[in-house]
Amino acid sequence: MTAVLSADRSQVQADFGEFVRVNLPGLLRYAHALTGNPHDAxxxxxxxxxxxxxxxxxxxxKDVEPIAYARRALAxxxxxRWRRHRREHLVADLPEVVAAAGVDRLEHEPLWQALRALPPRQRAVVVLRFYEGLSEQEIAATLxxxxxxxxSQNSKAMATLRRRLEPEG
Incomplete structure (x- = not known):
């Protein structure tokens, strides 16, 4: 009996290892789009x-695709995390600006800045729709x-992005 449980457990671990191997790059891209930087992702x-x-x-x-489960867990x-850490921390003096060792190449891209400024759920919807290519039903199931x-979240996000990215004048 113990040998059967041990064999089942090792098979489950192997399945999870394969899942991670196949889906890690996509999960990292999705998390990067959610968080705005590769380290937090x-x-x-x-x-x-x-x-x-x-x-x-x-x-x-469960009756859910493992990748959809993982994406929902990420969102x-x-x-x-955003709710826990969004509080402002007021300081008397401005901190010194130190050049970051690993500068994100997208940091100064207007689209990237506008995407990062969206609320988390709107950002998740936009990333899943246009970056991952999921349908509305797949996004609904994932989130x-x-x-x-x-x-509605996609419509609000697109209106905000258009407004922020619209050329002045």
């Missing part, structure tokens, strides 16, 4: 994969919201 993906890996057997038994974890909410 890597941290977010690592945190979520730890949680998903510990529940991998249960994830496989939820990002929103939770756990209705297709109507996907449409």
């Amino acid at each position: 890597a941290d977010l993906v690592q945190t979520v994969l730890e949680k998903v890996g510990s529940r991998w057997g249960a994830v496989l038994r 939820n974890a990002h929103i939770s 756990g919201i209705s297709p109507g909410t996907v449409k």
Whole structure:
């Protein structure tokens, strides 16, 4: 009996390892688009994969695609982290500007700046729709919201992006 459980457990771990190997680049891209920088994206993906890996057997038994489950977990974890850390910290003196060692090549791109300024759910919808190429139903399933909410969040996000990216004059 113990040998059977051990064999099942090692198969589940192998399945999770294969899932990570195949989907890690896409999850990192998605997290990068959500967070706005590659370092926070890597941290977010690592945190979520730890949680998903510990529940991998249960994830496989659910009626959801594992990649959709992981994307939803990334979106939820990002929103939770954003809510925890969005408070302002007022200081008496401005901090010295130190050049970052790893400068993000997209940092000064107007589209990237406008995308980062969107609220987390709108950003998640836009990234899943236009970056990952998911349909409205797939986005709704991934984020756990209705297709109507996907449409309204996408519409608001696109209006905001158009307004911010519109040439002046």
